[in-house]
């Protein structure tokens with residue numbers, strides 16, 4: 695079944711911040727539900743399955759736009775109980791998917807978090823993030839800000855087959871460079887790495903080298919996980935695109951996770967490459983704190 699045209703549903707939300715357990719952050723924020731990028735390996739498909747929404751080819755064909763999310767967020771940040779903990783933007787959608795060009799909700803949320811001196815972290819595949827350099831800089835003057843570009847591979851064939859809706863990886867690297875030059879911490883999430891498809895030493899080295907050349911302040915990597923919902927969709931595409939890998943994946947992914955003996959060598963290689971290429975925060979001119987009172991740039 696082929697994906698149909700995208701439907702955008704403008705629906706207000708009742709809460710903006712989601713409490714998260716079992717992750718490195720305790721709060722997440724998703725201005726949209728669904729992601730038009732429709733990556734075959736997308737882990738969000740498993741969330742959709744659990745929420746009884748489609749995780750197959752229909753995933754990403756309906757995007758919920760939380761039109762009031764900046765207003766709701768501001769109210770939540772103003773509560774006396776809010777402790778200013780790290781907020782992860784984009785844990786369950788890409789906050790810089792095309793809809794953000796029109797709705798500017800992620801932008802407005804960054805501005806609200808900055809004004810509330812709340813640290814934030816963004817994960818995206820969308821070069822559109824460079825539009826928001828001004829609000830990111832303003833937020834970074836008040837609290838920790840870091841941007842993570844998901845770049846699992848530079849291999850054009852693998853990218854095209856697994857990420858039907860994203861911008862080319864090199865565009866993400868150019869966006870990364872722009873942010874770093876503006877004083878924003880920006881790095882690369884080399885994930886998900888696909889065993890037998892994007893884990894060759896030369897493929898991994900190419901991403902790490904390119905990240906270093908673009909000025910990445912940090913880099914991390916992870917291998918593919920196949921939760922129910924993601925699993926069926928990914929394996930269906932694998933059988934079509936890399937049929938010679940189907941048997942191997944059936945063996946490797948009897949469960950959700952790759953066995954430690956298979957995953958550890960990949961993780962160690964990334965660690966070595968990161969050290970070899972000296973990926974580190976080389977920002978020479980950290981952003982100065984604002985002189986109070988400061989007017990942050992308008993979100994709209």
Ligand code: SF4
Nearest residue numbers: 729731732733736788
């Ligand atoms: S960009 Fe991220 S959220 Fe969007 S489909 Fe790809 S993996 Fe999923």
